[in-house]
Amino acid sequence: MTTTTDRSRRGLRRGETASGWLFTAPMLILLGLFLVVPVAMALWVSVSDWGGRGSPFAGGVSFVGLKNYGALLVGGGLDEADFGMSMKNNAWYVVFVVPIQTALSLFLAVLVNRQVLKGRGFFRTAFYFPSVTSSVAITVLFMFLFSTTGAVNAALGWLGINGPNWVNDPAGVLHFGATKGPTFLEQNDFLGVSFWDWLGGPSVAMCVYIIMAIFTTSGTFMLLFLAALQNISGEVQEAAMVDGANGWQRFWRVTLPQLRPTLFTVLTLGLIGCWQIFDQIYTGTRGQPAKTTITPAYQSYKSSFIDQDWGQGAAIAYILFVVIIVFTLFQRWVLRERKISRRRGLPYQAAVTEASRAKTASRGGAR
């Protein structure tokens, strides 16, 4: 076994391994240089006391263990409260954005996938357009639209609604205007943020970002769903029609199950994108009002570049990394291929038995 392998390597295919490495080398070097090395450096910074001057590997920088992580997770000070606040803001952002944008993009994809729709090309472009526009430009636009005297409040005014102070309003939407909660919710806290605040939902200001994210990313994911929809063969649909399934049933029982891989992609990409929200916050409110729009990614930038607390900035980035991994694994588990339940399987089982009996009977008849 070994001798033949060695011979074949020495013989005809000699040098192929070397050229293989040679051809992939540019990519490997680029990835190593700009991805693996920085990631490893950041990991080191997160457990060091590097202050931002010179190299993190220089002599004066020392290992501080999990001190930076400790300050964020159990420190009890302002660092912990800020981090808790950013997690709270971002978690609510994810809770609202991911399901809504997925549902909306699927809905749009189904709409523009219909053969009878006139001007499909136009609608596809129109829905996709926000995705190709720079997020900075869109953020600036939204800040104008949602200013107190902006277009949105003017439109609400026509309906007789006195619009909120949008990007300046720190009130949590699920508090419904209450400023004080029950004492047991106010007194106890997690990550330095009281349960009352955790339960408060996104602030009115954060809602602007939620609306913006749904508006901009739905088009991207619509494209993914559209591609998947066009891959579904018409025959399956026809077979379902022959079986008498109506449009609603065909969508839920036939189309959607076939979209499972795409659904997983969209949910995963949406989740990761949402937990990494930075540029909108940086261009827009920068964490204001009352810290209700700080996010871990922005907090990481702020700790590092503004406060010169690089260890903590890197630690936030790594905690965020773990959060994203955990959520992705969880979602993978939820969306896994499952064996059909017995109750659901019963009609199918009956049909199979029926068919095989009919087959036997017809065979018997022919004989």
Added chain:
Amino acid sequence: MSRHTPRAILGASAVLITGALTLTACGSGFSGDSAPTGGSSGLTSSDKPLNILIGSSGDAETTAVNAAVDAWSKDSGTKAKVTAASDLNQQLSQGFAAGSPADVFYLSTDALAGYASNGSLLAYGDQLKNKDDFYPSLVKSFTYDGKFYCAPKDFSTLQLVINTDMWQAAGLTDADIPTDWDQLTAVAKKLTADGHVGLSMGGEYARVGAFMVAAGGGLMNADSSKATADAEGNVKALDYLKGMLTGGEMKFAADLGAGWGGEAFGTEKAAMVVEGNWITGAMQNDYPDVHYKAVELPAGPDGKKGTLQFTNCWGIAADSPNQKAALDLVEHLTATDQQLAFSKAFGVMPSIQSAADAWKSENAPLVPFLDGADYSQGMPTAKGAADVVTDFNGKLGSLATGDPKSILDATQKNLEALLK
């Protein structure tokens, strides 16, 4: 395939190590901390050109700084290049981390502690020839750990800005200009009418703090070595402002739908605002039809005046190869004539006392702002204080319904944690 795995790992790690080595070799910042070498004064000196990084407020400022640096460059024979940063803090940080920072740069009081504590800054203050000419309160703002780090570039203070048309319409005269808090409440009530409130300001320490200082408080003491957030005066100041908020004669700028006090004032949603001298630029450019004048803020409960001041300095990098020339440039840029020229170009107040008289005669309507230098206090400069101030600002937004004492106590706790 599995047979290749060990080789693959070997190969991949070889590539990574090569990559890491390449990275190490090409970044001068990886060579470790080389202490600057210099002559008797301890300053480095070489014939390398100077890089100057500024966080400019606009074209007027960039042009003026460019002109001043060019003039110096011609005199001294040292080449110099001015860059206007798009994000000053980020660009500075990158420079320090890479070991090749800008030689001379704008530095805010917020950022001083961070850069000073990691050794990025040259503490050259005591070597300045015009050291004694700077206002003492400004020198305090740029003193960290007992060392005077950098020369104040210019400064601003907060005072009361009044819309003179509304003032007259309410039947008020110069004799009614408030000199204590009760009078301020009284005129604010008179000036509150349909469509505008009497008084407004940003809901942040950088405005509200003027009242806290006037009452003998402030978040930290003048050299930021002690947390004083729970001082009696601070509670008095916040109680007073809370009273005005609930009374309806005052609203924070955000609650008027304005981004800052100047916008609330310019759009005539407020008859008076607490703002700094920079408001004159905005009034001139954006709201030329609004007539206004600036007066000193009323004195606090003890009859003492107080306000906040804001300032930037000219930082010099510890890693600069040409500190001697950098120091010479800073002395040139902070000289009396040069500061008056800057003031003319983009409306700042000179940081040195010898320029005060000339400035006052050229800017008569703005004299109250410069007078504030005698009793003003800087923003807290302890490392991490900016975060505590942000936290405090967040709570100030709900001052109307909140409890001043508990807001201040929480802030006191956060500030004390910084000083441990």
